[in-house]
Amino acid sequence: MINEAINAYRQSKKFEFVEDDSYFEAEDDGLMIDLDEGIDLKKILQEVLDEMPDGYRTIFNLYVFENLKHREIADFLNISENTSKTQLAKARRLIKTKLQERNITRSTVTNE
Secondary structure (H helix, E strand, O other): OHHHHHHHHHHHOOOOOOOOOHHHHOOHHHOEEOOOOOEEHHHHHHHHHHHOOHHHHHHHHHHHHOOOOHHHHHHHHOOOHHHHHHHHHHHHHHHHHHHHHOOOOHHHHHOO
């Protein structure tokens, strides 16, 4: 499945994020944080991921959700290993920035 998705990406140079709610359903119990405005963390994370540039999102999804190593990602996407590492670092920074803009911090999530 991963190979097919990567091949499609290479051919079209577009990567369409397929929403798979089953990933979130396994640990859905802590995703709704009871704050004044009732933040839906799952929805916010999905929005942040959707806003990311395709390159960042592709690397982030392969590394985090598919558990691939940078060498594997580099081979699949025909890029260097350092490019994979750089894109992941930039994706993480962007996610952190976007969450901070929405006033979601580590203390927000851990202090339910």
